[in-house]
Amino acid sequence: MELHNWFLPHKETHKKAHLISWEALFCYVLIFIILQVSFSIVSFIKPGVLGITSQISQKNLIELTNQERQKNDLPTLSENSSLSQAAYTKAKNMFTENYWAHFAPSGKTPWDFILGAGYRFTFAGENLAKNFYTDDEVVKAWMVSPTHKGNILNPKYQDIGMAVVEGVLNGQKTTLVVQMFGTTTALAALPSVNINGHNFSVKKNEYESAPQFFGIEQQSLANSFARPFIDPFQASRALGVFVIFAVIVLLTLDFAVLKKRGVFRLNSNHLAHIAFLTTAAAITLTLNPGSIL
Amino acid sequence: MRKKILKLQKYSPFFILLSSILAFSAVLKFQGFTFVQFVILTILSVLYLSFALTHHFFDKSLSFEIMLEYVLTVLLALIILYGLLL
Numbered sequence: 001m002e003l004h005n006w007f008l009p010h011k012e013t014h015k016k017a018h019l020i021s022w023e024a025l026f027c028y029v030l031i032f033i034i035l036q037v038s039f040s041i042v043s044f045i046k047p048g049v050l051g052i053t054s055q056i057s058q059k060n061l062i063e064l065t066n067q068e069r070q071k072n073d074l075p076t077l078s079e080n081s082s083l084s085q086a087a088y089t090k091a092k093n094m095f096t097e098n099y100w101a102h103f104a105p106s107g108k109t110p111w112d113f114i115l116g117a118g119y120r121f122t123f124a125g126e127n128l129a130k131n132f133y134t135d136d137e138v139v140k141a142w143m144v145s146p147t148h149k150g151n152i153l154n155p156k157y158q159d160i161g162m163a164v165v166e167g168v169l170n171g172q173k174t175t176l177v178v179q180m181f182g183t184t185t186a187l188a189a190l191p192s193v194n195i196n197g198h199n200f201s202v203k204k205n206e207y208e209s210a211p212q213f214f215g216i217e218q219q220s221l222a223n224s225f226a227r228p229f230i231d232p233f234q235a236s237r238a239l240g241v242f243v244i245f246a247v248i249v250l251l252t253l254d255f256a257v258l259k260k261r262g263v264f265r266l267n268s269n270h271l272a273h274i275a276f277l278t279t280a281a282a283i284t285l286t287l288n289p290g291s292i293l
Numbered sequence: 294m295r296k297k298i299l300k301l302q303k304y305s306p307f308f309i310l311l312s313s314i315l316a317f318s319a320v321l322k323f324q325g326f327t328f329v330q331f332v333i334l335t336i337l338s339v340l341y342l343s344f345a346l347t348h349h350f351f352d353k354s355l356s357f358e359i360m361l362e363y364v365l366t367v368l369l370a371l372i373i374l375y376g377l378l379l
Contacts, residue, residue, distance in 0.1 A: 022358060025365035032372040036379075129325070141325030233377060240373035247369075266354055268362040269345065272309050276341050279313035280370035283320050283334070287377050292325040 009254055014263045020250045028243055035239070039232045043171030051173020051228035052131050052289055058084075058162045060135040061177065065152055065160060068143060072153050077181065083161020086117035087178035090126075094176055095167035102126060102195045102293065111193050111202050114180060119159075124182040125151040125194035130174055131233075132290030138177055141292045147197035148292060154194065157181040173228040196293075233289040244281040248274055305348040312340045327378050334374050338367045 004011075006018045018024060043050050066076040090113040097104050110126045127148045132138045142148035151157075161180040166173065181194075190201040255270040316337040323329040345363050349355035 022361045022365055025362065025369055029365060029368050029372055032369070032376060036372070036376045132325075137324070144322065144325065236373065236376045240377070244370070244373065247366075266356070266359075268359045268366075269306070269348070271306060272341070272345055272348075273362075273366055275306070275310050275313055276366065277370060279317050279337070280374060282317055284373060284377065286317075286321055286324075287330070287374070288324060289377070290325050291327045 007250060007253065009257050009261075009263075009265075014258065014261065014265055016254060016265075016267065017250055020247055020254060025247075028247075031243075032236075032240070035236060039236075040171075042230075047171040048168045048173050049229045050171070050232045051168070052133070052175060052231055052233060053173075053228065054131070054133055054164075054166075054175035056132065056135050056138065056164045056175060056177060058164050061138060061162050061164070061179070062160055064135055064139040065179070068139065068152055074153060074155055075158075077157055077160035080119065080159035080161050080182070082117045082119040083114065083159055083180045083182055084163060085161070086113040086119060087161045087163035087180045088165060089113050089117060090180075091163045091165035091176045091178045092167070095165070095169060095174075098169060100128075100130060100169065100176075100293065102128065109193075109200075109206075110180075110195060111191075111200075111206070114182065114193075115207065119161075119182055120184055121182040121193075122184060122186055122191050123156050123194070124180065124191075125154065125157065126181075127151050127179040128293040129177040129179075130169070130291055130293075132175070132177070133288060137288055137290055138292075141290060142179075145292060150197055151179075151181055151194055154181065156183055156185075158183045158185065172232070237284055237287070240284050241281055244277050244284065248277050248281070251277075305344045308344050309341055312337055312344075331375070331378055334371060334378075338371055342367055 008017050009015065010017075015021075039050060062077075062079055069076055090110065093104060093108060093113070094100060097106055099105050102110055111121075111124065114121055114124050127142055129138045129141065132141070139152075142152060159182050161182070163178045164175060165178070166175050168174065169176070190204070191207055192199045192201045194200075251270050251273055258265060316333050319333045320330050323333070342363055346355065346360065349359055
């Protein structure tokens, strides 16, 4: 088997290069399936080996949030240590109970954490984010979502609490961001919490008998979590972009060589493949692993 | 009807290009919304396959191998992208 047949159309038969034949495409698909399965197995066997290292600072997030409020002629929020403690306790609880939601599987509510930290709110709210690389990306994603933006730009809030906590979630090292808002000024008959655009009224008995999370360690600004060995997102992205670009280059070569030889071959449309794969490559390059809730 | 489809299928590459640009912009806009991005990519893939296969069908050049090439190209892109989103 000659080497150039792997990269260029065959000289005699004008058959496609081996590396862009349907058999090769099938192999690439298999490689990526095996890669994803391997990541799941490693996450299960060795939790924390895979994961993402973020460069997110609590202070910057508060600053960026306040900048967004200022742009909309709203007063800035002051950092409240009880709300920050509530946010930290909430993030720690998500790692302990292994969930990614506003409400814990054990039944804990966002207001349990807020009241548990000693913040007696009349109106409060919560925004969550995970696995973003930078502060900017987190706030941008929140501002695109109408419900999260609604929390950031809510004129009722006076205080803000923020926690950026690293831990292992679903076997992978994860950075969780919990943003809590609140006010203690009397607003309504019943205290309420804004979550994803829905207002949840807190019943009087829940408000009075909120659990105290004394058992949980105090918030520490020092991030002592070890760096993960492999970032599965970056590894998949690098391999994905490499394979897509290689296929695009080989398809372009195939198209150009056939044209030069003046040969017509019945095959799928090269230009359509190139357009679709270029879009896939562009999306691959611009995606980030972060998600908000 | 057939004449209309034949007329439309000439514009397949234009539709593919347009839907690709729209999908790219939408994915950028919805950073952080994994489910929305997931849906956008699935719609783009279905559109791409439909345009491509319709084009070859009316061009009388649709064979099993050609269909396989399109399906595998879509699968490759989707597996890479879904792997990044999940």
